[in-house]
Amino acid sequence: MEHHDIEKAMMRNSRRGNPRNNSISRSLSRTTWSMEEVFSGGRHSRRRSSRAVDEDEEALKWAAIEKLPTYDRLRTSIMQSFVETEQQQIPQSDTNKVVVHKxxxxxxxxxxxxxxxxxxxxxxxxxxxxxxxxxxxxxxxxxxxxxxxxEVRFDHLTIEANCYIGTRALPTLPNAARNIAESILGLLGIEMAKRTKLTILKDVSGIIKPSRMTLILGPPSSGKTTLLLALAGKLNRDLKVRGEITYNGYRLNEFVPQKTSAYISxxxxxxxxxxxxxxxxxxxxxxxxxxxxxxxxxxxxxxxxxxxxxxxxxxxxxxxxxxxxxxxxxxxxxxxxxxxxx
Structure with a gap:
């Protein structure tokens, strides 16, 4: 006869008024409750106790690290790992993972x-x-x-360049040599080659808010790269720049912008x-x-x-x-x- 059938029979006898059967029924109920506690509640309590032990061990490790000098404390940390050990208290599982703090x-x-x-x-x-x-x-x-x-702001930003005309603008070795010679003559105030003024950015203003991602869209040769180079403080010195660029109210000549921002080519x-x-x-x-x-x-x-x-x-x-x-x-x-x- 199954355990549930025995318990039902005891309940029927208890309704008939048999005190002996009532005591047996209560005894079986206590036994069943205690067995369930062993195989269910006991397991949870062991898990809670092991978790408490792990937390105490970690707290002791942190307390030991805090006693170290500042130089050593900033170079020492705790690494958690799991080690499988034999578990004898729970027959259903042969191994149990234990947290190790190192x-x-x-x-x-x-x-x-x-x-x-x-x-x-x-x-x-x-x-x-x-x-x-x-x-x-x-x-x-x-x-x-x-x-x-x-916060980066740029107000009325205009960038212009003086460009060579025709074949003189081609990147050839003779043109490169002539550029060097003309740059030397330019120091003396002598201009030989004809140039034209090219406006890359004209009267551009905007704000780049902190903690946000800003997307710059535009067709090719619209000045996107020039704008980013200007904001990063990496523009070519030959370009003429008008307007103002500030980082939290500071101009680019008041600090080193390369330590705050970077342009990735x-x-x-x-x-x-x-x-x-x-x-x-x-x-x-x-x-x-x-x-x-x-x-x-x-x-x-x-x-x-x-x-x-x-x-x-x-x-x-x-x-x-x-x-x-x-x-x-x-x-x-x-x-x-x-x-x-x-």
Whole structure:
């Protein structure tokens, strides 16, 4: 007879008024409840206890990192990994994954650790990139850091060029030699070749708002590239520029615009002997880390004062991408990972 049939029989006897059967029924109910707790509730409690142990272990690791000097603290983070161990308490599963928290030097990550970390943080680059940016924004907002924003304005911008006429404008070796000679004579005030004035941009005004993407549309030779070069402060000195370009109210001659903005040409020149990864790493080292290290220092200081433990994955990525002198950056790994997914 099944367990449910026994329980139904006990319930029928209880309705007939048999006290002995009533006590047996209550005893069976307690036994059933205790067995269900062992195989269901007990499992959940063990899971909760293991999760609490993992959180306590991570908190102890962060507390140990906070006691390090600032130089070492900004280079040390926690890497989480899963290790499969035998689980004897639950017969249904032979193995159980346990979280292991390991202190790592972000400058000395080996290939296996880098690959595991990237696979965990950016499983789907198109989706996880947005999640990472939101977590990054939440972390800096939590301690009250406001990232600087730049507003670019250009008022009544006019750009003109003096061009040669006819075959004199062709890029040939004789013309190049004549250009050199005429430039020398031009210093003496002697003009020999005939030129005409070409207006590339005429009385252009606009505002590029911060935290927005601006799209510039126009037909070929309409001045799109010239406008971008002018905003980046990389115009040819032979061009005549009228008007005003400001970054947050500062003119281009009042600071170094190349440290704030950059113009990326359509034609990139690479070394043929270098692989794609080596090219990215070389470019990253040439660009440097910018203000990421200063931001990380201020962020770590405020989190330490407020007693806030950061998320391990976000902290590791931010620290690894803010270190100078690293031969291979995690930004390169992320870029290659996203390219392979396209």
């Amino acid at each position: 202190e790592v030097d972000v400058r000395k990550l080996d290939m296996n650790d880098r690959q595991k970390f990237m696979d965990k943080l950016f499983k789907v680059p198109e989706e996880d990139n947005e999640k990472y940016l939101k977590k990054f924004r939440h972390r800096i907002d939590k301690v009250g850091i406001r990232l600087p924003k730049v 359509q034609n990139d020149v690479h070394v043929g002997e270098m692989t794609v990864k080596e090219t990215f790493d070389f470019s990253a080292r040439c660009l440097g880390v910018g203000t990421r290290y200063e931001l990380l220092s201020e962020l770590a200081r405020r989190e330490k004062d407020a007693g806030i433990f950061p998320e391990a994955e976000i902290d590791l990525f931010m620290k690894a991408t803010a270190m100078e002198g690293v031969e291979s950056s995690l930004i390169t790994d992320y870029t290659l990972k996203r390219m392979t997914k396209v």
